[in-house]
Amino acid sequence: MAEKGPSRQRRGRPRQAEVARLAGVSQTTVSLVLGGNKQGIALHEDTRARVLAAARELGYVPDPAARRLAAARNNLLGVFSFTATFPTAVEHSYYPILVGVEQEAAAQGYDLVLFTGSSPGGAQAGDPGALNRVRLADGCLFLGRHVPDDQLRKLVVDGYPAVHIGRRDELEGLAWVGADYVAASAEVVRRLSALGHRRIVLVREDDDAPASTDREHGFRTALAECAGPRAADDPSAVVRTTHPADDITPGWVRDRLAQGVTAFVAEETDSGAAWRALHTAVAAAGLDAPDDLSLALLGSPPADLAAARPPTGFDIPRAELGAAAVRMLTAQLSGEEHTEPLVACGFRAGSTAGPPPGRTG
Amino acid sequence: MAEKGPSRQRRGRPRQAEVARLAGVSQTTVSLVLGGNKQGIALHEDTRARVLAAARELGYVPDPAARRLAAARNNLLGVFSFTATFPTAVEHSYYPILVGVEQEAAAQGYDLVLFTGSSPGGAQAGDPGALNRVRLADGCLFLGRHVPDDQLRKLVVDGYPAVHIGRRDELEGLAWVGADYVAASAEVVRRLSALGHRRIVLVREDDDAPASTDREHGFRTALAECAGPRAADDPSAVVRTTHPADDITPGWVRDRLAQGVTAFVAEETDSGAAWRALHTAVAAAGLDAPDDLSLALLGSPPADLAAARPPTGFDIPRAELGAAAVRMLTAQLSGEEHTEPLVACGFRAGSTAGPPPGRTG
DNA sequence: TTGTAGGCGTTATCAA
DNA sequence: TTGATAACGCCTACAA
Numbered sequence A, B: 001m002a003e004k005g006p007s008r009q010r011r012g013r014p015r016q017a018e019v020a021r022l023a024g025v026s027q028t029t030v031s032l033v034l035g036g037n038k039q040g041i042a043l044h045e046d047t048r049a050r051v052l053a054a055a056r057e058l059g060y061v062p063d064p065a066a067r068r069l070a071a072a073r074n075n076l077l078g079v080f081s082f083t084a085t086f087p088t089a090v091e092h093s094y095y096p097i098l099v100g101v102e103q104e105a106a107a108q109g110y111d112l113v114l115f116t117g118s119s120p121g122g123a124q125a126g127d128p129g130a131l132n133r134v135r136l137a138d139g140c141l142f143l144g145r146h147v148p149d150d151q152l153r154k155l156v157v158d159g160y161p162a163v164h165i166g167r168r169d170e171l172e173g174l175a176w177v178g179a180d181y182v183a184a185s186a187e188v189v190r191r192l193s194a195l196g197h198r199r200i201v202l203v204r205e206d207d208d209a210p211a212s213t214d215r216e217h218g219f220r221t222a223l224a225e226c227a228g229p230r231a232a233d234d235p236s237a238v239v240r241t242t243h244p245a246d247d248i249t250p251g252w253v254r255d256r257l258a259q260g261v262t263a264f265v266a267e268e269t270d271s272g273a274a275w276r277a278l279h280t281a282v283a284a285a286g287l288d289a290p291d292d293l294s295l296a297l298l299g300s301p302p303a304d305l306a307a308a309r310p311p312t313g314f315d316i317p318r319a320e321l322g323a324a325a326v327r328m329l330t331a332q333l334s335g336e337e338h339t340e341p342l343v344a345c346g347f348r349a350g351s352t353a354g355p356p357p358g359r360t361g
Numbered sequence C: 001t002t003g004t005a006g007g008c009g010t011t012a013t014c015a016a
Numbered sequence D: 001t002t003g004a005t006a007a008c009g010c011c012t013a014c015a016a
Helices: A018-025 A027-034 A045-058 A064-073 A090-108 A130-135 A151-159 A181-195 A211-226 A229-233 A251-259 A273-284 A319-331 B018-021 B027-034 B046-056 B065-070 B095-107 B132-138 B148-157 B181-195 B210-227 B229-233 B249-258 B275-286 B317-335
Strands: A076-081 A111-116 A139-145 A164-165 A177-180 A202-205 A238-241 A263-267 A296-297 A312-317 A346-348 B078-081 B112-114 B139-143 B161-165 B175-179 B200-205 B240-241 B264-267 B294-298 B313-316 B347-350
Touching: A018 A027, A018 A045, A027 A045, A045 A151, A064 B065, A064 B132, A076 A090, A076 A130, A076 A319, A090 A111, A090 A139, A090 B112, A111 A130, A111 B095, A130 A151, A139 A319, A139 A346, A139 B112, A151 A164, A151 B210, A164 A319, A177 A181, A181 A211, A181 A263, A181 A312, A181 B161, A202 A211, A202 A273, A211 A229, A211 A238, A211 A263, A211 B200, A229 B294, A251 A273, A263 A273, A273 A296, A296 A346, A312 B181, B018 B027, B018 B046, B027 B046, B065 B132, B078 B095, B078 B132, B095 B317, B132 B148, B132 B249, B139 B317, B148 B161, B161 B264, B175 B181, B175 B317, B181 B200, B181 B210, B181 B264, B181 B294, B181 B313, B181 B347, B200 B210, B200 B275, B210 B229, B210 B240, B210 B264, B240 B275, B249 B275, B264 B275
Parallel strands: A076 A111, A076 A139, A139 A164, A164 A177, A202 A238, A202 A263, A263 A296, A296 A312, B078 B112, B078 B139, B139 B161, B161 B175, B200 B240, B200 B264, B264 B294, B294 B313
Antiparallel strands: A111 B112, A312 A346, B313 B347
């Protein structure tokens, strides 16, 4: 298997020792000069010049492996997603985050190592050591809700620098960054309230992911502020639906309207099921937003609905989220502790919300 | 600056020595066991098991830098793109290529390191050492046309395994993989010819990128076969347009038709300008493909036109391109030389081409 | 101001 | 079958 071959391709590459010989100084001096002389040690301008000249003549470039070995760090940040890093389907959720991760990592001088849950090195889904590969990097970012708790906990306990993207409180000691769904959802409700809406219904998926829970929390909090505690505690203010959302029908929408509801809010999820169902039901009922009722989306619309009228709601700053994760990780690496975990979502005015019908805004 | 802090954050990262202690063997033995025992040295099944267990317990992972320093390889493949690997403008995205790169790399047991071109560490655009970081990996893939020649040449001259994705002949000795635009473009012309078209016009951008040149070359070659050398040499058979393509107007289309042209071919580019212009002009002229004329696209339609009727043309197998690049790189690593550099593009029947009007196919 | 020496974590060559 | 020992190229006290 080409065991013997012309491997060791390092061949003709000059090392500091050769530069030293050519310049007539010691290898240490070369390291000092070429290393930028961090410790502010004084050296002859002469020596400096000779070394530089010799290095240029030989075309010297430092060996990154050696450099990193000596420095006890490799300037590598890991990115681990339990599913493939480049899934064909999930493209929409992770890609924008990676954009931010890459930018911030580059800005801070780190390169990225991509680990996939289903990679080789004997790292299958069930493998209890699957996560260990990330130790190769100085620290690692974790994406997705399916990262196994126990393995992650082991890394954290060992003091390995890790940051989870997405709120993750259950795992004690694990740093995370997440979108501030609570505040953003509350803001949407406040805007609707400012338009005159009092009875508002939230359509969410039947799932206890933090992302869903946080949205409901923000929704209820703001509702309590705007419409009083009774409105917020009303169980019918929040509807849990399944995927597909068979219960969100034109009839259901009409019923609600008849009961005085004037605005509907849906959460964004991977599938976009809640928003899609609401959208479809409203259209099928022959109703139109914002004239007959107001609609808002707690997140961004799925790609196939993006062409439609932009929904009122908020945008998750995914790139910013990635960048924030990198910042938190590098803060850990340099000994400083946590930076801000919550990233604010910007309100998106959109055009699916307006004053309730029969009322002048 | 965090210069002094509790750096040396290698902290808990276990090394072979600790595994050795735990397993009650020498560090050498650990290396032997964990290294896969390449030299076929015999060792007790007992020892082996103990070492493996200890390594797993400690979560041992070899240090890539040390590995590379000592053995000149670390099972890491680099991916370097001079611009961001994850650009915001989706159309420029390398994403589909990376999908293939990741899959093939995983299949061959390599992890991926993403080197971002715009990284500091003193690695700005002008920095002559920006590319040097890649030497940490066993070999590297290069993406995009803006990889600086001189630095890349240095790597190649030093014998560093590198593969460029996209044809790159100018750089002597640099291996590359690319889509076979020549053959694919020729095939499209042949199909059109088989339908009965004789006068065909190619709309391309005014750019001398290999991708454009190759398409024209294939176009002219096939045209010579099908319609004779006169047709192929006719300067009006190829139109160079700029971005935006103001010259591709409804009037221009009609003119051409009046002169006997029955089919138009556009090249795919980053911007999609040529195809978009053609598309728009034809529609504005009140014409329709394939009834009034035939259209073909040398590539895939831009995202915003993907919903329209699928154009006749070919698909660039981007994932396959990535996989081919990895194969070529690993071939270099194992001493074997070049594998096939050209990746075939599949013909896409689409539905914008048919027999010329007034003729029975 | 410069040089000497030791170590970073692995692999590889020999002895034992 | 296993264990010293010497690289690999660079960094960094510390000594001169």
